[in-house]
Amino acid sequence: MAGLAPSADGSPARNPLTVLTLAELRQRSSVKWRMHPPDVLPLWVAEQDVPLAAPVADALRRAIDLGDTGYAHGTAYAEALGEFAAGRWGWHGFRVDHTTVVPDVMVGIVEVLRLVTDPGDAVVVCSPVYPPFYAFVSHAGRQVIEAPLGPDLRMDPAALDEAFRRARAAGRRPAFLLCNPHNPTGVVHRRDELEAVADLAGRHGVRVISDEIHAPLVLPGAHFTPYLTVSGAENAFALVSASKAWNLAGLKAALAVAGPRAAADLRRMPEEVGHGPSHLGVLAHTAAFRTGGQWLDLLLDGLDANRTLLETLVAKHLPAVACHRPEGTYLAWLDCTRLGVATDQPAGEPGVASDLAGPARMFLDDARVALSSGHVFGTGGTGFVRLNFATSPAILTEAVTRMGRAVDARRPPA
Known part of the structure; x- marks a missing residue:
């Protein structure tokens, strides 16, 4: 090994x-x-x-020993992610002030959808895809439009083009929920594929929300490209968490990250959303990204x-x-x-x-x-x-x- x-x-x-x-x-x-x-x-x-x-367990033990079980505070989680993203993915333009803590990735996705879409608007997904994409989007009062993956299980630009066209016709503010890397196929999208997504989204007026929960779990032979580093993704969002890579699903905390032209939208996130993450979760996820x-x-x-x-x-x-x-x-x-x-x-x-x-x-x-x-x-x-x-x-x-x-x-x- x-x-x-x-x-x-x-x-x-x-x-x-x-x-x-x-x-x-x-x-x-x-x-x-x-x-x-x-x-x-x-x-x-x-x-x-x-x-x-061990670094996560140590952070939690220290908090328990101190009785540090109050409300989360500060930007340490976002700072740790920024350091990790720069070192692992070459994302040197990460902006801590363009982030906010949310309870978990799917709750964060729904809250971002509420910021940039209206009830009844369409949300495009590339099927087959993570099942909660369907359930959470539908329960939020939006409709799902599928853009099926190609025979090679990669995104199909023609299918996306058609789905974006239909989504635009179905409502005033459509969105695309990107799974990057893709669950369940394990495909890691290449930069050129993401650039094609950004180009199509720009031409159709579709806002992109990228679920990047599996981003730290890219295996040898592939390289992860954060969607927000792609040209044309300036008005998009990403949702990131340490939960999958470090097995922290029960310690609730994730980050919503906005591109430079989406930061104003993210600032409209209701204050109560930030009450959902666990303080212990924030400490655990921070330790994972910083020292794990x-x-x-x-x-x-x-x-x-x-x-x-x-x-x-x-x-x-x-x-x-x-x-x-x-x-x-x-x-x-x-x-x-x-x-x-x-x-x-x-x-x-x-x-x-x-x-x-x-x-x-x-x-x-x-x-x-x-x-x-x-x-x-x-x-x-x-x-x-x-x-x-x-x-x-x-x-x-x-x-x-x-x-x-x-x-x-x-x-x-x-």
């Missing part, structure tokens, strides 16, 4: 994904480990099977190894399943359409992440492996599953082996 350094006690640093045993993980009370019975291996929701990074880099590097090495392991396991145990190699995130998008599993879906709209159908239902029932069902990610998701490989190699191996046995058991006798 590259880039290993000794821990504080002089022992070799470890891959965070190999520290905890299955028995230890089963003691957790979070949704990943409590949604299903204990015989199920949960590889569905975006939680990692890692211990808390070594831990993140170890994690990325482990995720890269698991990405390769998953490809090997799928080829061996699930040869009929196509595994799209993710460039970022810790999520794999598996094409199970050749398995011949019925894909009848629950009634309703995309976005209900707990709904299971098709291959995901089969793998839960027959293999006791919990995955995310592709149909909830919108058009293009039926027949797919999303697998979270942020776990130990042992758990990943056992899960895919079980899945292979379940598929084999469905084959008619020769």
Whole structure:
């Protein structure tokens, strides 16, 4: 593993994904480990099977020891993100005064939509995409228009052009909700692709809001480009958090970041939105961005190894399943359409992440492996599953082996 350094006690640093045993993980009370019975291996929701990074744990312990559990204050979180963004992504124009703290990324997205769109306006998404994009946008009184990804699972400029045209016709102030990197496919958008988005958005009068929650989780072979660093993105927004990279979903805090021509809009954010983030969350996310880099590097090495392991396991145990190699995130998008599993879906709209159908239902029932069902990610998701490989190699191996046995058991006798 590259880039290993000794821990504080002089022992070799470890891959965070190999520290905890299955028995230890089963003691957790979070949704990943409590949604299903204990015989199920949960590889569905975006939680990692890692211990808390030491710098984050130290910051929280210090706060608890001091009784520092009051209201959050100051700009340390934004300053830490700015330092991280400059060092990791080359974003040297980051403006702390163009940020505000929000409870989490999806709440921040909804609040930004309320600033720049009106009820009934259209919000474009590139499907298949993170299910809450559908649910949160709809619950905020906006309509979703899909611009399906191309066959290569990358953004399709022609589909975006058409969707932006329809969105503009549907309301006065349309928006595009960009997923950068993309969930569930793991695609990391290239600068030229983002420049094309900015050009199309400018021509159609569409405001772009970029969900960059997975930005620190770009794997070897790809490079993350913050949308706000792209020419033409000056009136756009980004939502950023340490929650996915450092496994802090339960410690609520995120940052909304405005481009230079969107800063005035961000200043209209209602004061009460800033009351939602947890003070402990702000401290934890600040510590992650400021001093959690070594831990993140170890994690990325482990995720890269698991990405390769998953490809090997799928080829061996699930040869009929196509595994799209993710460039970022810790999520794999598996094409199970050749398995011949019925894909009848629950009634309703995309976005209900707990709904299971098709291959995901089969793998839960027959293999006791919990995955995310592709149909909830919108058009293009039926027949797919999303697998979270942020776990130990042992758990990943056992899960895919079980899945292979379940598929084999469905084959008619020769």
